[in-house]
Amino acid sequence: MPTDVSSGGSPSRMDGKIGTGAAFFKTPDLKPQLENFPPAKDGKETLLGWVGRLQGLAVDRQGNVYVAGAESHTSGEAVAVVSPDGTKVVAMILGVPRNVSGLAFGGPDGRTLYITGAGEHRLHKVLLPTPGAGW
16 A cells, blocks of 8 residues: 655555554564673573663664663663664663663764663763764
8 A cells, every 4th residue: 555645744554554563673582792792680691681671762874773671670771783674783882871761862963872761860872983863
C-alpha cells in the first residue's frame, strides 16, 4: 500500500495505517565482542547485562543506534552502539549514570551525546566523532 505524504501531513498509508513493526534486535541476543572489554556486572556476556531494560535511544548520521537502559543494580550503566542493521555491538560508552532515562544528540555540531540518569539525578555528555542523525 502506498504512503501519502504529498499533502505535508502524517506519513500514513492511504488506508490510515502507519505500518507494521517487528523486533529490530533483542538485548539478550547481542554480545559485545570488543577488545579489552570488561564483563557486565551480572557476569553474563550479552548486552542485557550492560543496558538492561531499554529506555533511551538515539541514532547517529551513519545509522548506528545508541541504546541505554534502566534496570537494577546489575545493569543499566552503559550506552551500547549497535550497527545500523542491528546485528553487532560496534562500541560501548561506559561510566554513564545508572538507570539511563534518555539520550539525545546536541551541541554546536551535533556530536555531543547527552545522557540523562534518573537513578543518579545527573546529566552526562560525551563528545563523539559522528554527529546525530539530522545534523
